[in-house]
Amino acid sequence: MPALTEPAQRATVASSALAGRRRVFDLPESRWAAAALAFFLTGLAVQLAGAPAWSWWTLYLASYLTGGWEPALAGLQALRDKTLDVDLLMVAAAIGAAAIGQITDGALLIVIFATSGALEAVATARTEDAVRGLLDLAPDTATRISDDGSEETVRAADLEIGDVVLVRPGERVGADATVITGASEIDQATITGEPLPVDKSAGDEVFAGTLNGTGALRIRVDRRAEDSVVARIVALVHEASQTKARTQLFIEKIEQRYSIGMVAVTIAVFVIPLLFGDTLQASLLRAMTFMIVASPCAVVLATMPPLLAAIANAGRHGVLVKSAVVMEQLGTTTRIAFDKTGTLTRGVPELAEIHVLAPGMTDDDVLVLAAAVEHPSEHPLGAAIVRAAKTCGLRWPAATDFIAKPGLGVSATVNGTRVTVASPTALPDTLAGADAEVVGLVQQRGCTAVIVTAADRPVGVLGLTDQLRPDAPGAVTAAARLTGCTPVLLTGDNDTAATILADRVGITDVRAGLLPHHKVDAVAELQADGTRLAMVGDGINDAPALAAAHTGVAMGGAGSDLTLQTADAVIIGDDLNAVATVIALSRRARRVVVANLAIAATFIAALVIWDLTATLPLPLGVAGHEGSTVIVGLNGLRLLRSAAWRSAADGT
The missing domain is CATH 3.40.1110.10 (Calcium-transporting ATPase, cytoplasmic domain N)
Known part of the structure; x- marks a missing residue:
């Protein structure tokens, strides 16, 4: 393998950047969102039961406090930095709803945003924990042999280039090195993806974190710990994930403009009538009505229910899609890349x-x-x-x-x-x-x-x-039919084995002998012309490629912990046919989202124009706003039906 030319600090930065992060079970966002949802559901039950208004108002206000204090604080901090975001806007809309007696609507809005923020925080923390866990593959200590032949136990991180290390049977290799003496078989599937242990003898290269077999080896260290292949994988996953996150900048710009526009118009709707002699009560009522009908609650529900319903449906059929953003991205896939060992084969x-x-x-x-x-x-x-x-x-x-x-x-x-x-x-x-x-x-x-x-x-x-997995040929055929493009095989196995396997499943584009960073390069090359690639893999060596791809899909049956956390979606049941099916389901969800957005935009535009050009009665404004919310919500929930999954499978 050619020497790694990237700066050694990259791996150190990637790992240290995660050192201070919180673990999933320590995240307060999850607890606050759960409390907000509990208070909301209890309040709704009490309200529907006909209890006194003060009882369910109290419960709804508790939902406001538990679910809304964090986005409100974040919004105020952003406002201090001269930035207006949707979090603050939604809290303001919820407060406005309560001010005119529509506290149920406001509490629902708070719960939606609190839950979304908690899910995002949990997903981020789990991925970061998994990246840190990868570093545990490399042993903490190694047995270094001095010039006089004596042995000493040292920290693997302290090994220097040229040090001679003894690797006993069953031990993990402590550094990227070259075998000096001895013979053994090395399980290096974590690095190359090769399904079988590889025989190693004098002159052969071994990698940190790989598992020695039944023989003893003496190896000469070729790279320091921070330059090893396993450390490079950590850096690649971290960097690819950061790059993917920057694609959200366009959405943030839209949110900013909408927030500023809505606040400006709300103030104008309140102030201008006052200047022309309208009463304070009438102007305030008009402004609050505008705040209600123009709030993006319907738009949020237009987008989330179809995607969340599709996620739930996929989950019932053995596919874990980690977020609504991922479900939406899956539908834009134009080509699929498969790993070989553990993905198209059983390993x-x-x-x-x-x-x-x-x-x-x-x-x-x-x-x-x-x-x-x-x-x-x-x-x-x-x-x-x-x-x-x-x-x-x-x-x-x-x-x-x-x-x-x-x-x-x-x-x-x-x-x-x-x-x-x-x-x-x-x-x-x-x-x-x-x-x-x-x-x-x-x-x-x-x-x-x-x-x-x-x-x-x-x-x-x-x-x-x-x-070979029995469903592999059918899955490759379905992938090609769905995307209109022949899938590609990216594997660390040798060219002969890869080509023979590709012929059996119907893949013509084969790229073999790839180490993890080579797979990332291959993904970048495939996506250079605008192709939206879904990468399907299972091993730790696939994690960087899964992170670099437009969408990463992991095989969950034997997938590594890092791969499962890095991937955007996980095929829990190891059914390869589910890859094409979930992409087809995502496309259906995207079509429903577009239809819902059109419905929501039509209602909001009509109600806003009515409120600005005439006198929109508050009950009618609330009814129109809630009516659009119910319509788009029910339309999205159609994707919960098992028939939607079967239809997606048949469509592939």
């Missing part, structure tokens, strides 16, 4: 091929020998061989004198014969030309080849591969 090896090399033997004979030797082994490939033998109903004799050579293979005595199961590189002098050709064919088909020998004579070749 679990399986026996795919058996080739018999010895005359007189059968597939079952070879598999029995291999299972007998691999049964004591803990290697994932060995487990796959044993599972295959069990599936075939085979029984094998007990093996003795079991020996495991990390990175090379295993051997044992079976019925008096020494049997080995090893990688082709471990048996360079054992394979004849024809046998080597079989191994080559197995590898060309994207399988991992292992050789079974008996008494130093090759008797069979086993080909193991990752399991």
Whole structure:
């Protein structure tokens, strides 16, 4: 892998910027929003029950206080900085509603805004906690070997370039380094996405945070902790998330202009009639009526119910969409990118091929020998061989004198014969030309080849591969049909395995051998022409790409904690077909939002014009305002029905 050229401070800044953040369960926003909602619902029940007005007024005022003090304070602080935002405007509208007796409307407005703010705060805090948690992958300490051969335990963060470190079996690698001596298998799926442990020996590169297998390694440190690949992932996730947040600037400008305009017109509606001799009471009533009918309550409800209903519907069908903004963004997707391992595949090896090399033997004979030797082994490939033998109903004799050579293979005595199961590189002098050709064919088909020998004579070749998800081909077809563009495959696996997998599922654009920052570059390239890319992945190595993409979708079944928190949406049930379905549902929700906004704008415009050009009776103004709210609310809630999900699935 090429050296990382970005400044070392980036990773440090990314992690330290999160150090002072609060954890999810410490967030006060959630508690205040819950209290406001509880007071509102209790007040509504008391009001509908016909209780005295003072009782439900008291409960509604409690809802005002618990849900409104924070946005009011934030709005006043913004006002001090000469900025007028919608938070303060909505609080003012709620107070205006209470001033003319419509406290129920005001309390509902307060609850909506308090809940929205709490959800945003929780989502932000959870993502930041997950980014901090990624740093835990790298061990806190490492065993450094001095020049005199002695060992000392030091902080991994204190390792310097050139230090020699001992990595024992089962330990995590403490730094990005090069193997000096030893051989082992390294599980580096967290960095490269490769489904199987990779054999490492002298001269090979290893990454901080990856898990060593059964062998001991001596490694020479190549990068300091803050420059490691795992630290770079943290920085990439943080930076991509910050970049995505800046897209909200346009919305803030609209909010500012609307707020200023509404306040200016409200003051004018109050002052101008006074100048022409109108009474104070009449001018105040007209201004309050304007405040009610012009308030953006209907606009808020025009947007949120369809999106929240779609979120709830998707949740019932195994898809977690984290916010209304994400649900809206999903509908603009124009192309979908898939990771390979753990996304289109299950990330679990399986026996795919058996080739018999010895005359007189059968597939079952070879598999029995291999299972007998691999049964004591803990290697994932060995487990796959044993599972295959069990599936075939085979029984094998007990093996003795079991020996495991990390990175090379295993051997044992079976019925008096020494049997080995090893990688082709471990048996360079054992394979004849024809046998080597079989191994080559197995590898060309994207399988991992292992050789079974008996008494130093090759008797069979086993080909193991990752399991393709059964719904992967259909999901890729649905994605292409929905977006009108062929999906792309972004994977850290080798080109041969990636191409073979892509052919099986119908993907023609394959980009293989990608490390995390390469995936980010690929996402940026794909989006450079305006493409709105939905990236689907599962591993920690996918997290930066998910954050950089227009929309990130994580597979939740085996997805890493960071990936699940970084992604905008999570496929909880691991149903790949749900990716296209939720995008189609989002498009339906966006169409409903547009229709609702048209309805809300029509009502507001008509009522405002009436109030400004004539005398709009307050009851009629409230009825019109509430009527538009009810209409757009009910229209949006249609997306709660299961039929909406089925329709979206059929439409894909």
